[in-house]
Amino acid sequence: MNFVILACALFALGLYGVMSRRDIIGVLASVEVMLGSGTVLLVGLSSSMTAASGVRPDPGALGAIGVLIIVVAAAEAAVGLAVLVSVARILHTTQVDGLMEVKG
Amino acid sequence: MADTLVRLAWITCAVPFAVAALVALFGRRLGRLASIPSLLSPLVVLGVGIAGVLAWFDSGAVAGTWLVESSARWLSFAGAPGMNVGFAVDGMTALMLVVVGFVASMVMIFSIGYMSEDEGFNRYYALLSLFTGSMSLLVIADGLLGLFMGWELVGACSYLLIGFWYHKPSAAAAAIKAFLTTRVGDVGLLLGIALLWNATHTLGYRELLGAGVHGMDTAALTTAALLLFVGAAGKSAQFPLHIWLPDAMEGPTPVSALIHAATMVAAGVFLIARTWPLFEAAPAARMVILAIGAFTALAAATIAVAQTDIKKVLAYSTISQLGFMFAALGAGAWVVALFHLVTHAAFKALLFLGSGSVIHGTGTQDMREMGGLSKSMPYTAVTWFIGAAALAGVPPLAGFFSKDEVVRAVWEAQPVAAVALLLASLLTAFYITRATRLTFFGTYRGHHHAHEGGWSMRAPLIALAVPAALMGFAAGPIARLLGEHGESLDPVIASISVLVAVSGIAAGWLVYRDGAAAEVAMEGRMGALWPVLRGAYGFDALVSRGIIVPVVASATALYRYVDRIVIDGAAEGVAWLARKSGSGLRRVQYGDAQWYTALLGSGMVILFVLTLIGPQLTRWLSVLNWFAAGR
Numbered sequence: 001m002n003f004v005i006l007a008c009a010l011f012a013l014g015l016y017g018v019m020s021r022r023d024i025i026g027v028l029a030s031v032e033v034m035l036g037s038g039t040v041l042l043v044g045l046s047s048s049m050t051a052a053s054g055v056r057p058d059p060g061a062l063g064a065i066g067v068l069i070i071v072v073a074a075a076e077a078a079v080g081l082a083v084l085v086s087v088a089r090i091l092h093t094t095q096v097d098g099l100m101e102v103k104g
Numbered sequence: 105m106a107d108t109l110v111r112l113a114w115i116t117c118a119v120p121f122a123v124a125a126l127v128a129l130f131g132r133r134l135g136r137l138a139s140i141p142s143l144l145s146p147l148v149v150l151g152v153g154i155a156g157v158l159a160w161f162d163s164g165a166v167a168g169t170w171l172v173e174s175s176a177r178w179l180s181f182a183g184a185p186g187m188n189v190g191f192a193v194d195g196m197t198a199l200m201l202v203v204v205g206f207v208a209s210m211v212m213i214f215s216i217g218y219m220s221e222d223e224g225f226n227r228y229y230a231l232l233s234l235f236t237g238s239m240s241l242l243v244i245a246d247g248l249l250g251l252f253m254g255w256e257l258v259g260a261c262s263y264l265l266i267g268f269w270y271h272k273p274s275a276a277a278a279a280i281k282a283f284l285t286t287r288v289g290d291v292g293l294l295l296g297i298a299l300l301w302n303a304t305h306t307l308g309y310r311e312l313l314g315a316g317v318h319g320m321d322t323a324a325l326t327t328a329a330l331l332l333f334v335g336a337a338g339k340s341a342q343f344p345l346h347i348w349l350p351d352a353m354e355g356p357t358p359v360s361a362l363i364h365a366a367t368m369v370a371a372g373v374f375l376i377a378r379t380w381p382l383f384e385a386a387p388a389a390r391m392v393i394l395a396i397g398a399f400t401a402l403a404a405a406t407i408a409v410a411q412t413d414i415k416k417v418l419a420y421s422t423i424s425q426l427g428f429m430f431a432a433l434g435a436g437a438w439v440v441a442l443f444h445l446v447t448h449a450a451f452k453a454l455l456f457l458g459s460g461s462v463i464h465g466t467g468t469q470d471m472r473e474m475g476g477l478s479k480s481m482p483y484t485a486v487t488w489f490i491g492a493a494a495l496a497g498v499p500p501l502a503g504f505f506s507k508d509e510v511v512r513a514v515w516e517a518q519p520v521a522a523v524a525l526l527l528a529s530l531l532t533a534f535y536i537t538r539a540t541r542l543t544f545f546g547t548y549r550g551h552h553h554a555h556e557g558g559w560s561m562r563a564p565l566i567a568l569a570v571p572a573a574l575m576g577f578a579a580g581p582i583a584r585l586l587g588e589h590g591e592s593l594d595p596v597i598a599s600i601s602v603l604v605a606v607s608g609i610a611a612g613w614l615v616y617r618d619g620a621a622a623e624v625a626m627e628g629r630m631g632a633l634w635p636v637l638r639g640a641y642g643f644d645a646l647v648s649r650g651i652i653v654p655v656v657a658s659a660t661a662l663y664r665y666v667d668r669i670v671i672d673g674a675a676e677g678v679a680w681l682a683r684k685s686g687s688g689l690r691r692v693q694y695g696d697a698q699w700y701t702a703l704l705g706s707g708m709v710i711l712f713v714l715t716l717i718g719p720q721l722t723r724w725l726s727v728l729n730w731f732a733a734g735r
Contacts, residue, residue, distance in 0.1 A: 019702045027698075100695035 003044030010037035024094045028080045035073045042066045109155035110171050113193050113244050116152050116201060120145035120237030124230045131226025139216045142229040145236045146212060150205025156198025160585060167587025170194050175246050188308050192246035195585035200243040200374060203446055204367050207453045208236045210564035211362040214457050217561040218358055218464055228268065235261035239367050247308035248297045258368045259286050265363060266355040278351035285348035289338015296331030299324065313381040329382055329389035336372030340426045343400040347644055349423055353415040357460030360415060365422050365456050366449035373429045373445050377438045394434025398521035401427030405531035410637035413469045414459045417539045421495065422452055424528055428510050431521055437513030439588045443579055444510050447502035451494035451572035454565065458488040461561055462543060467552040471539060472620045476548040481556045485544045487565040492540050494572045496533035497605040505576030512597045526604055533608025538616050546619030
C-alpha cells in the first residue's frame with residue numbers, strides 16, 4: 001500500500017503549493033503535482049486491487065486511463081499557460097496577490 | 105356559390121381579425137388609404153350574410169334546422185370531456201350578419217370623411233375591423249361559449265372606441281364606466297352559462313335548447329334565464345345598468361352609430377332570441393323582462409325629452425327603443441323583437457350618422473347652437489327627416505310596422521305595459537320632433553360656418569335611408585328567416601299608434617315653433633321637473649353615492665392597511681433580510697483564490713477526520729450516555 005501513501009503525500013504537497021505559492025507559475029506546477037498523484041494512485045491500483053475484490057480489472061484499461069490523464073494534464077497545462085501569458089500582458093504581473101478581480 | 109360561402113362562414117371572423125392586425129401594424133404607412141383594406145371586413149360579413157339568407161330560403165326555411173354546423177372539441181385533457189366551440193348558421197344568424205355587415209360598411213365609408221383630420225386614423229380602422237370580426241363571432245357561434253367570447257371582445261372594442269380620444273379625461277372616464285357597468289352584467293351572463301353547463305353538460309345551442317332545457321327543473325331554468333337577462337341588460341343598457349350608454353357618446357359619432365345604436369347594444373336582444381326555448385320555459389323570468397323593458401322604454405323616453413346634446417337625445421332614445429325590444433321579448437314575441445332590432449338598426453344608425461354630419465358641419469353637439477341647418481345641409485336634413493319619422497312611427501316607414509307589432513304583442517300579454525309603451529311612443533315622437541326643430545329649422549345660432557360633408561359622408565346617409573324607409577314591408581321575409589310566419593297589422597292598434605305618433609309630432613312641432621326660445625320657455629314653464637329630467641333623475645349620483653363611494657372607500661382601506669402593511673410589509677421585509685445578509689456575507693468573498701483553496705482543503709480535511717473518527721465518537725458519546733443513565 002506504499003503507493004497510496006505516496007499518492008496522498010504528493011496530493012498534500014501539491015495542495016500546499018497551490019495554497020501558498022505567490023506566483024502563478026508555481027501554482028500551476030503544484031496543480032500538475034496534484035494531477036500526478038491521481039495518476040500514481042490509478043497505476044498502483046491497476047496491479048494491486050485484484051486480490052481484495054475478487055474481480056480482476058484489465059490492467060491495460062487502467063493504464064490507458066492513466067495515459068489519458070497525462071494527455072489531459074498536458075492540455076490543461078497548455079491552456080493554463082496561455083491564460084497566464086494573457087494575464088501577464090494585461091496586468092504586467094504574475095503574482096497571485098494582484099489577481100483580486102472577483103472580490104465580492 | 106351561396107352554399108360554399110355559408111360553409112366558409114368562419115371567414116366573417118378570420119378576415120376582419122387579419123385586416124385589423126394588418127391595419128394596426130402597417131396602417132401608419134397607408135395613411136388615409138387604411139380605410140380601403142378595412143372595408144373588406146364588413147363586405148365579407150355582408151356577403152356571407154346575403155349568401156346565408158339565400159341558402160336559408162333555398163333550404164325551405166324550417167325552424168330549428170341549421171344550414172351548416174361545424175365544431176371542434178376544446179379543453180379536453182386529463183380525462184375531462186371538454187366542450188365544443190364552432191360556428192353554426194341559420195336564418196337568424198344570416199339576418200344578423202346582414203345587419204352587422206351593412207351598418208359596418210356604411211359607418212366605415214362615413215368615417216373616411218368624418219375622421220379624415222384625425223391622427224389615429226389607422227388605429228380607428230383597425231378597431232372597427234376588430235369589432236366587426238368580434239360581432240360576427242358573437243353571431244355565428246354555435247353555442248354560448250363562442251357567444252361569450254364574442255360578447256367580451258365586442259365589450260373590449262367598445263371600451264377602446266369610447267376612449268378613442270383617450271387624452272380627453274371625460275372620454276377615458278366614460279370608457280371605464282362603460283366597461284365596468286357592462287362587466288356587472290357579464291358576471292351574470294357567465295354565472296348563467298355556468299349554471300346551464302352544470303345542469304346539462306353542454307353549451308351548444310342544438311343540445312342545450314333541445315334536450316338540455318327539457319331536462320332542467322323550473323327553478324334552475326328561471327334562475328339561468330334571469331342570469332342571462334342580467335348579461336343582456338348590461339350589454340343592452342336596460343335599467344338599472346343603462347348608465348353607461350349616455351356617457352358612451354364620448355366616442356366618435358360613427359362608432360356610436362355602429363356599436364351603441366345598431367349592433368353591440370342589440371346583442372342582448374339577440375342573446376335572448378337565440379336561447380328562446382330557455383325563456384319560453386321560464387314564464388317568471390319573462391315577466392321580469394317585460395316589466396324592466398317597459399319601464400326602461402318609458403323612463404328613457406322622458407329623459408330624452410329634456411336633453412340639449414343631440415347625441416344624448418339619440419342615446420336615451422336607443423335605451424328606450426331597446427326597452428321596446430325587451431318588452432316584446434318579455435311578452436313572448438321574440439320574432440317581433442328581432443324585427444324591431446333590424447328596423448331600429450337601420451333608422452338609428454341613420455340618425456346617428458346624421459347627427460355626426462351635423463356635428464362635423466357645425467362643430468358643436470349642443471342643439472341650442474344649431475338651427476336652420478336644412479338650408480345649409482340639405483342631404484343630411486332630408487335623410488334625418490326619414491330617420492326621425494321612422495323612429496316616431498309614421499306610416500309607412502320602418503319604425504311604424506315594428507313598433508306597432510311590439511305594442512300589439514305586449515297588449516296581448518300585459519295591457520298596462522302596452523299603455524306604458526304607447527306613452528313612450530308619444531314621448532318618442534315628441535322628442536325627435538323637438539330635436540329636428542331645434543337642429544334643422546329656425547335660424548342658425550352657431551358661430552361656425554355650417555357645411556355639408558363630402559360624398560363619403562352623404563352616400564351612407566342616403567344608403568341607410570332606404571332600409572329606414574322601406575324595411576317595414578320586409579316583415580314577412582324577416583319572420584320567415586326566423587322560421588316563423590309574419591302577421592298582418594291589427595287595424596285598431598295601428599290606428600292608435602298612428603294617432604299617438606301624429607299627436608306627439610304635432611305637440612313637438614307647435615311647442616318648439618320658436619326654436620331655442622321655446623327651449624328657454626320650457627325650462628321656465630316646467631320649473632323643477634326639467635333639470636331632473638335633464639339630469640336623468642339623478643340616477644348616476646345615486647349609483648355613485650350608493651355603490652361607487654362605498655366600494656372605493658373599502659378598496660382604499662384594503663390598500664392602506666392590508667396591502668401596504670401586510671403584503672408589502674412581508675415583501676419588503678424579505679428584501680431587507682436579503683440585502684442585510686448579502687452585505688454581511690460579501691466580506692467573506694474577498695477574491696483571493698488561494699484563500700478559497702485553503703478553505704476548501706481544510707473543509708475536506710475536517711470531513712475526512714470526521715469520517716475516520718466518527719464511529720469512535722459515537723461510541724464515546726454512548727459511553728457518556730451510559731454514565732448519565734447510570735446516575
